[in-house]
Amino acid sequence: MDEIRIGVFVCHCGTNIAGFVDIASVEEYVKTLPHVVFTQRNLYTCSETGLLAIKNGIEENKLNRVIVAACTPRTHEPLFRGICSEMGLNPYFFEFVNIREQCSWVHQKDREKATLKARDLIRMGVARAALLEPLEKFQIDVKPSTLIIGGGISGMTAASNLANQGFEAIIVEKDIELGGQLRHHHKLYPGNMDSQEILSIIEEILKNPKIIVHTSSKIKDIDGYIGNFDITILKDEEEIKFGVGTIIVATGTDLLKPKGLYNYDGKKVITQKELELLFKKDQFNFKNIVMIQCVGSRNKERPYCSSICCMTAMKNARYIKEKNPDAEIIILNRDIYTSGTYQETYYRDARKMGIIFSRYNESKLPKVSEESVIYFNESMKEEIEIKYDLVVLSTPLISYGESKELSKMLKVPIDEFGFFLEAHVKLRPVDFSNDGIFVCGTCKWPANVPESISQGYAAASRVTRIISKDSFTVEGATAWIDQDKCVTCEICLKKCAYKAITRDEEERVIVRTVLCKGCGVCATTCPQHAIEIRHYTDNQVESQITALLEGDLVE
């Protein structure tokens, strides 16, 4: 075997690391570690200058292992591995040591110990790097088709975009027809466009030969992996199976029914959605209307702003005023959410039309009695009583209960409110961290129609990146079963959450590498120690522990 030549690049990350860790002394220390032939400090290792330094470092010092001690592999590992590949080094010879999230940021108050810990962490990395082995990533075939779960506006938008690019899309909708929430809307803010107008996309979808629609259908099972998902659905009791390359989740939201709040009865005290249904059926006939905002939102139970209900309330109040200028409408609110360009004008015009906006405080909620609403007016410092013939409650969008089940089937996370959780809120807003699965529309977070449509396009774009190519490259760091040690007890097979372990034709227990995420669960459960996780082998991990125990910090 060739001599092991490790290069260590220690990053300042501006002052993110250097502000709390003595980088110069860390570098001096690292020079003394075994196999380390080159070290360097960089202000930002990920900048083009820093990357060039790595390249030069590799070339000039014949490095065959590269360590970057910096931030997190979550955002930066692909970049540094890529640089190694560019220089002809197997990317698995790259080792990341996190001295930011795991060190400088959490020990901001103790520079000395943080510095010692950074040394320990790097020493562990160096020990492991010496034992790293080259691995190959491999290619899998990709079916150029997409399953879209949910046929609301966001899902339909994604389907239409993909089909127009020539890709097949399959929509699975649990309801009897497409359209989602929009079917129940009257007009849409700000221009009073009829919601039916936007829903004309349904016809286009039904006509498009590239799109298959399954209504009254439920997802029963999802198996497989990016490029080759196996889907089973239940359509009117009947099972249908098909395969797709990618999946988009577009299941939208429910609207909170304010049971037990403000004497909600669905007749004299109703929701905005019910109000719009009255408009649609032309059954609206009220004159004194009180609307209450943030009903069941921005409170302890649901500490989020649903972002669409202020505009919705104004839309409906304006409609009433337009039809009947004598109608008295007061909107009781905590803050008015009209963020963006046209929204503020919409609000200003609503006030000009004579719609009253009055503030209430979260600590003194309004009270709804048989005939009147009583609320505490902050500026007048007194309770005010308003007679009404209709109270409309603005309730938030909430997740469907079944999202939980779906998230389990897809192996993607949901947040505390049941909204789907994207891979990165800012930079990967419609991706899941699980390859090949994407998300759009309100099932991710409350959004209005244009935002939901944009997200539908965005998900289609992310899908197109994958299905426009014939193959996809998957991770090489996976589990491997030593057949000499395996006694086929199948404990691992039951434990693997990704269903990556199966029996092959010869009845051996094997890992389907494309499915394996390298999570390591199987390896820890195997009583025979027959399973090894490549890139995280026992001896690699042990070397790190041994290196840690040599440290100065362990007391």
Added chain:
Amino acid sequence: MNQNAKKVMVIGGGIAGIQSSLDLGDMGYKVALIEQEPCIGGRMAQLDKTLPTNDCSICILAPKLSDCFRHPNIKIHSLTQVQKISKKEQGFTVTLLRKARFVNEDLCINCGLCVEKCPSKVLDTFEMKMNKRKAIYLYYLQGVPAIMAIDKEKCLYLKNKNKEKRVCGFCEDVCQHNAIDFTQTDTNYTLESDAIILAVGSNQYDPTPLYAYGYKKYKNVITGLEYERMISASGPTEGHITRLSDKKHPKTIAFVQCVGSRDVNTNPYCSSICCTYSTKHAILSREHDEEIQSSIFYIDLRAGGKGFQKYIERAKNEYGVKYIRGKIAEIKIDENENPILFYEDLDTFDVKSKKVEFVILACAMIPTKNSDKLAKVLGIELDEFNFVKSSIDSPVNTNVPGIFACGACLGPQDIPHSVINASGAAAKASEYISRTKR
């Protein structure tokens, strides 16, 4: 499907333009990314941290910059602007103007020797003019492409080129890679493109005309973007919160919301992002210095994005940030240049005052300078506020088929929305090309 012959031009290299380019590049399109500055990155490169998770902005942006730079299908055209455009039967012919960089892109290795030697100092626009750079400069530390550019207006050599005796030229003498090239000139060239994506972002409103706030009159009243640079470790004060009047570290800070927003005399719309970014600023202030007390003066608190409401709760409960519903009538100063805010308390309608040591103005997001001219060149419609006009059922389309838009040029929006629109515009461009060109 071989899409290799198909080309898309993306105008503007902020996070939106970058995301569109990366998606399209991955789909197999050849992308020309046009950026007027020497480096891509846009506003996000200037931010310190990004809400609501407070991750370091440049840290999460840098890998994207590199991905763009290294992508085999993406070519960055820096210091370049669109001059003319003509629609063909299929696609567009675009005439571009590339400003002279006076540094050879292929030779410069960004070693920085030239910068050390350059005697000419210039106010640094990237740093909001809070410190100086040299006439030869890297736009910002992590900038991509990572090569120098010479500021023609400030370079002693170029300014005195017509004199008999050569002036300066130190950078040329010291550069070991022969990268300095004073013979470069501005050049016009054309590119063909099957679709275009507009991503020219937004600018910040300059609050100088709003005299009552005292911006520029009082040294201790600065803008949100200036504060963003100030708290950034790579910024002009290396991340130290410092009063401009006496270099002292303030212990009380007031954040003033809706400056030039929601105001019919300036910009009638809500800029969407400032309620939450001021919250971010207040949180970060406390992280820089535990003794800092922040107050945020607002009219309505607008925090509809994912995790934003909880972010505000955290600011209140864990960082002691005070939210005061109040409209600022005027800011004055005392003899030590401490700002005093006179405001109407919107809960009680009383007029009150509060003395602090530092004031940050959350200024409106306005359309990018000259974007109206660009819109004319492209033939696209703008809305009443001069943002690119779109409709609720086609949120990333412009009125010109084949030209799409994304990011803050569509109106004030944060990074997640910009990234979503950017991927969305990429999907629409791809759909457009698939339908018109086979």
